[in-house]
Amino acid sequence: MNDAALDDRILAEHRDYLLRYAIYRLRDEDLAEEAVQDTLLAALQAKGGFAAQSSIKTWLTGILKHKIVDAQRRACRDPLLLDSREDEEGDAAGDLDSLFDKNGHWGSDGPRPWANPEAALEQGDFWRVYEMCTERLPKRTAMVFAMRESLGYDIEEICQNLDITATNCSVLLYRARLGLRHCLEKNWFGMEAQGE
Amino acid sequence: MMKCNEAARAISDGLDRKLNLVTRMQLRMHLFICHYCSDFFTQSRFLRQAAKQDAARKSATEE
Numbered sequence: 001m002n003d004a005a006l007d008d009r010i011l012a013e014h015r016d017y018l019l020r021y022a023i024y025r026l027r028d029e030d031l032a033e034e035a036v037q038d039t040l041l042a043a044l045q046a047k048g049g050f051a052a053q054s055s056i057k058t059w060l061t062g063i064l065k066h067k068i069v070d071a072q073r074r075a076c077r078d079p080l081l082l083d084s085r086e087d088e089e090g091d092a093a094g095d096l097d098s099l100f101d102k103n104g105h106w107g108s109d110g111p112r113p114w115a116n117p118e119a120a121l122e123q124g125d126f127w128r129v130y131e132m133c134t135e136r137l138p139k140r141t142a143m144v145f146a147m148r149e150s151l152g153y154d155i156e157e158i159c160q161n162l163d164i165t166a167t168n169c170s171v172l173l174y175r176a177r178l179g180l181r182h183c184l185e186k187n188w189f190g191m192e193a194q195g196e
Numbered sequence: 197m198m199k200c201n202e203a204a205r206a207i208s209d210g211l212d213r214k215l216n217l218v219t220r221m222q223l224r225m226h227l228f229i230c231h232y233c234s235d236f237f238t239q240s241r242f243l244r245q246a247a248k249q250d251a252a253r254k255s256a257t258e259e
Contacts, residue, residue, distance in 0.1 A: 104199030
């Protein structure tokens with residue numbers, strides 16, 4: 001459609017934004033670069049699809065989101081990205097058992113109350129710690145957590161997209177929550193309590 | 197009686213799907229007496245809030 005004329009120049013204008021978006025979602029520059037390339041290519045091939053959309057940026061971001069899911073799916077099948085702790089299928093979350101004693105009680109690293117967590121959300125320093133903690137998670141665990149909690153996908157959608165079983169997905173989410181909780185308590189909420 | 201490792205897993209699963217009635221009742225009883233798991237429950241919900249806000253924060257700075 002002519003009124004939605006898309007050319008290389010217009011696409012180039014949005015490229016930086018798309019790349020930043022993809023890097024944030026994928027946490028990997030090569031994968032992000034690839035997803036953006038695929039997006040721009042798809043956009044050029046499907047100019048007509050743009051007509052009904054509110055803005056080029058929204059439309060491109062929509063395509064990019066699909067490309068990001070494709071990239072995540074490919075990355076999850078890449079054996080190099082598989083953390084040894086993530087190898088086991090199903091419910092064999094062996095490493096998590098170390099958090100609990102032989103009677104199934106929390107060990108010495110068990111949860112402590114956090115003082116005023118809502119206030120932390122307003123502090124820049126908290127977000128730096130949060131970021132560090134998410135980066136410490138194994139890649140696939142972090143990816144599943146982001147799909148579930150940041151993007152709001154349900155378990156079935158995550159299973160389909162990443163080609164994993166529902167049980168495996170639940171184990172990864174459980175592991176992400178335990179890991180993030182532990183890291184935030186060690187590096188933020190626990191520190192606060194000591195300072196008081 | 198549900199143990200902490202079972203309760204923690206049920207807490208996490210409960211954030212992603214509806215638990216069956218028996219598990220829900222067992223979990224509720226466990227949370228009533230166990231402050232560790234109650235904290236884990238609160239913290240897991242906080243992580244959800246934080247992850248959402250993190251995404252919103254990132255896309256806001258990108259606009």
